[in-house]
Amino acid sequence: MEALRRLMQREGISAFITPSTDPHAGEYVPERWKSRRWISGFTGSAGTAVVTLDQSALWTDSRYFIQATEQLAGTGYLLMKEKIEGTPSITDWLGTVLPPGSVVAVDAWVNTTSEVEHLQNELKAYGLTLRTDLDPYAEIWTDRPAIPQSKAFIQGLEFAGESAASKIQRIRKKIGQNAIVVSSLEEVAWTLNLRGDDVAYTPFILSYVLITPNDTLLYICKEKVTPEVADYLKQEGVDLREYDDIIADLQALDLPVWVQAEKTNYAVYSAIKNPIRKESPVEQMLIFKNEVEINGFRHAMEKDGVAMVKWMKWTLENVPKGGQTELSLSRKLEEFRAEQPLFKGISFESIMGYAHHGAIVHYDPTPETDIPVKPEGLLLIDSGGQYLDGTTDITRTIPLGPLTWEMRRDYTLVLRGWIRLGSAVFPKGTCGTQLDAFAREAMWKCGINYLHGTGHGVGQFMSVHEAIDLHQFRMQWRPTPLLPGMTITDEPGIYIEGSHGVRHENTMLVVFHSDGITFGPYYSFEQLTLCPILTEPILVDMLTEEELQWFNQYQQTVYERLAPRLDEEHRVWLEEVTKPL
16 A cells, blocks of 8 residues: 555555456456455455545445455555445545545546546545546556456357347447447457456456447457457458557547447547447347247256255265365365356355355355354355356355254245245336335344345356346336346345344246236246255244245256256255255
């Protein structure tokens, strides 16, 4: 932090803001751009560090309050708990600690256009100005990781279900005689059926795409492109440009350019002569899965279910023997997933929280935090796999031995919410915010709530958090209607600090349910995730008859779909744990 302050003094800067993003506004970023982690020591995936010449603070959301408190202790950073009453915004805080006329700086390459404009407007009210042309980490982070150089590879039609040329043509129909710059790696991957290994947990390749009425240009470090990929791109009508050429080409382009300010970094946006601020049509397209992708999801979920069944049985048998920790159990689950066909890695760092660690919503164990797992209490495991035919995201809470009544109550309340949302039937036009209360009602009546969203989109061999600004289950308003072909998670939870956490999660597909009698059609959810929920902690008397019937049917479906893929030992175990309540 002192090196940053020396640079700030040299440049006449009073504060520097470091977000958690990269030039493509991704959720998971390559090591090179993990500057916020480097400057603060906080390892959570979301947060913003602000350093002035004599103070420092870090903003993060409720998923990381406990983790951030622990990791920031003794660092000099003040923890700012977002969305908690009394917590100032970054600009309000800067307005109180800096005198008018001070200069605040950000790096235009890792801040989106909308964020930069918001900061400019907010800071102006305090008499502060914003500078955007500085990346201090290029100088002070002496062992900064290099830009990733993995090779791009093709996501074949047997998995994608639609050619890149067809997708590009659909995009052109949306933009007319304009151009569009695609900055999101998720959208680039979907558009070109191209994948890579530049970003942890997500099969993306660092690149931009520029589509005009006549040309499609892929901006990528050319050493990433094999002869096979080069030939493929040529056949799909895509020309190659160097990654760094994007600025010069945009500056020379006379066409109006569609650009999404929320996803495009300010450096790229500033190079466009005539920007048209629009929501990305690509994002709106990729959230609807075609039949090939849907069948791929089903196959991936069966394989993932097999891995989970093997892991659950192994865990329940081996924890009582001793010697297991959160990290050892995480490694074991990855081993079981790696046995499955078309496995390409995990879809995010496994959240393996035993006992009080289960109350840390996004806790992932490290060698420093790893603890022994004992045959008592609850173990929360939220994990997923990347397969060529689909991405998985699943949470199960595992009873390992004696439980308190409160643990059983919380397990059952979460189960009730999970069932109510998963069994919902709703008319066309319904959005996730309208359904979010289904997951919370039972626990609300007991005076319990959770602060994270209840569900998010899931990509098809892409990001486990797909199109995060669109379809969600969340208390905060999200207007995107839920329509057939969308994939979305159902994951309510209860977290008791210092004691335990409970979460149940499935990935679901929105499907047609019926025409209805009035105001149809009506939709419902197909449960894509196939994995039993262990029944020992359930307080059965708390379930309604309808909830009990739906749950038993789900458990039976899990057995019927997974049993043919299991050997006799695991099939017998699965049959036992899926018996009706």
